[in-house]
Amino acid sequence: PGDDFGKEYLFIGSSFEETPLLVAVLTYMGYGILTIFGYLRDFLRDWKIERCHIAREREEQRDFVPLYQDFENFYTRNLYMRIRDSWNRPICSVPGAKVDLVERVSHDYNWTFDYTGRVVGGVINMGSYNYLGFAENTGYCAEAAAEVTMKYGVGVASTRQEMGNLDRHEEMEALVAKFLGVESAIAFGMGFATNSMNIPALSGKGCLILSDELNHASLVLGARLSGSTIRVFKHNNMQSLEKMLRDAIVHGQPRTHRPWKKILILVEGIYSMEGSIVRLPEVIALKKRFGAYLYLDEAHSIGALGPAGRGVVDYFGLDPRDVDVMMGTFTKSFGAAGGYIGGRRELIDYLRVHSHSAVYATSMSPPVVEQIITSMKCIMGEDGTTLGEFRVKRLAENTVYFRRKMTEMGFIIYGNSDSPVVPMMLYLPAKIGAFGREMLKRNIGVVVVGFPATPIIESRARFCISAAHTKDMLDTALCVISEVGDLLQVKYSRHRRLPSLDRAFDHSIYDEIQD
């Protein structure tokens, strides 16, 4: 797939198969039954017929205004609680390709958990965002971080503008700028906060923000805190975006019709719930035509896409200078924590002075900075090995293989065929819990998501492919997924694909490369 990362392949490769009608009806029915039971159980709890596990307000504060409205928590009490064991599973090892889970049981239907003291070892991890396999406790990156821990300590206890600006921070930012191909970059301690603190610095009252339908909560919060007018366009739909841009410029601000000060388009590289890749060439063309600014959130796509692992801009072979604000996080592909923004020098200088995080938030911890520096150098090939290149290639191969096999088996998979985030549709609420539990029984850890992270009838299981997964692991996982899929009858796809005969799997990718 080296030179075929071109535009022609991309849009043919996206698929969002429609929900089968019968399944949709059954899903609504399922939720209806759960709601009825929910009301019944609430009634029983109120009348003390059933034992109530829910925490209650203090006696002394009985006559205060209730802190929570009953209906706000209805969903939590009656639906989420029943399948709560699928989430927040504690682990006790590196979140790599295989992970050790802390075993926990519940004797009262998930209201409380007891830890048995045993460890479920060797669970294949298809849930952690470990795209390039840098979540490891051995190797060059870990050793460098260990050295820095002993030399610098873990805390900084001051903000960037006060006494918290270490020389390592500046070195890291220069490296990030080089990695992305932009003039300058600035880093922050938390990816979520990078969005929520910097979008208000870039846009304010009198500006317009055009945000994709399925943007992450941090982008939505940042847009709201900025005080600009927000308009939402349909997910990845360029006609919708163009129409909005046209209307915005022609008609100006609502009611006063004054022209907008600026227009900012918020998109993500890979959307983590859909697995779709943004149509970047078209967005950039639109942005140039209409004079808007583009804010690209590459939380999931940096390191995971592109022949050199430089993200979605590299994937399409575009010029990084066309994207006005390149934002990303270090949590996913670099095995560290935090976020960054890259762009032109004026932008970064402005953020150094006016970003909320630079003024009020503690700067990044030194070992984390070291992990970023070493993993980035590894991906760029500057540490003298070809490990980075090998991992990027392996991730791409794993992704293509996994996705193809899943579609062949008959599951409905969303998203672009090159995206390492693979959502598999489950639809029915009962299957959410069942899928998570059955997979764990067979030693595979998966992530299942339902409402409110997804639309109510589109619950799904989400697999995150990693470069650390070997072909054997993927095969085991696929076998188990097929077995569970047959058991739960989630093979909904009506487009049966023939096993692909065009390109055999490249087994040489798994020959171990000596460092």
Place this chain on the structure above:
Amino acid sequence: MAWVEVPGQEKVLKPLLNTVIILGLIKCANFSPQAPAYHLILEGILILWIVRLLFSKTYKLQERSDLTEKEKEDLIEEWQPEPLVPPVSKDHPSMNYDIVSGPPSHNIVVNGKQCINFASFNFLGLLDNERVKQKALASLKKYGVGTCGPRGFYGTFDVHLELEDRLAKFMRTEEAIIYSYGFATIASAIPAYSKRGDIVFVDEAACFSIQKGLQASRSFIKYFKHNDMEDLERLLKEQEIEDQKNPRKARVTRRFVVVEGLYINTADVCPLPALVKLKYKYKVRIFLEESMSFGVLGEHGRGVTEHFGVNIDDIDLISANMENAVASIGGFCCGRSFVIDHQRLSGQGYCFSASLPPMLAAAAIEALNIMEEDPDIFSVLREKCEQVHKALQGTPGMKVLGESYAPALHLQLESSSGSRETDVRMLRRIVDYCLEKQIALTLARYLDKEERFLPPPSIRVVVTVEQTKEDIDRAASCIREAALSILK
């Protein structure tokens, strides 16, 4: 006959049309020659109206744009956006950061000069504690650096659960919850409870993260004068009168009071016992932000509740960051399970963000161990704070702002020159003078345009247990010299 929301197409009129037709048909069915005249006239009018509707042109409810395509294209060509960011001058005071090479501990190398650190919030000196570093290293060797996921998706480590447990035990509350970023702690906690329509009473000197949390919550914000309980009572009484006008709405409007234990902007303490009395009198819930007082006040370092002897259950939520006394990264909230558990599903910074790297959590646990083993450390800190406070009194042209036991003081100009920029520049020169003399100080930084009640410019002086009497005396005399020479 479903209503279709497509704006302005004829489908909006279709059901209306159908109704009219059906009514008309019913009427026609009842038609009989014995009907009185007015009945016939009515039928006639109805039929004529149906015919008119059937043949009339549908109209769009959408914008009746009078612009031609060419005019639209011209508008698009002409529109010039503002630059993405306004230019920043090269000598903006916040533009050039001081660079620290090497560890940011007691002896710190700033801009190439070896200095004594009076600027980092390293109150208990745990930044370069060997035990803390060893524990962090052991954790790194076991878990690696990052967690690669949020708490809900395999990002919960046993270390996180242990830290939450230890924090809850230390603070003697039922439960605690950890965030991976200090700023995000209170900024995510407030919007989880207070929504649109609720009322929050906030002190004017509240820090920026509280302000962002309030902005995200979309509630009604009412500011009361700093530490002025009478002002707060006045606002509460006004609210009570409002409630009596509309008791139904009052029954569902939640009320909160947000205060800080030790204010970061003014270094004084909130009057907590008086606040608790107001809480029960007017039925408001208290959220206490203890970033500066956790690990500082109280006999065992439990914060301002221990300092005043207030029952911790009376406070609904205590939030603090672990970046000051605890010398790690991140933040936590603690309180009763009834309150805290809610944040596990509705705290934005908790659910949608990666969890705290386990080595930082391990460092925090070790710091808690140290705090529990050796409670004398807090009285030592208090002593040093008194020393510094006394030593800085009488600096010519400057006044010390803060309680005598507050570890992070402010040095403000006694009389301002009138322009904030000039003041800042003068203070910066004092800081530079001290840096030359190997005392590391810093200006207190604010976002001038974003702060609601911008504090006056000041120099931040931080006391740590590692500073000796000599260090303190040297620093005080250095500041005095600087003030004398620069503020003539």
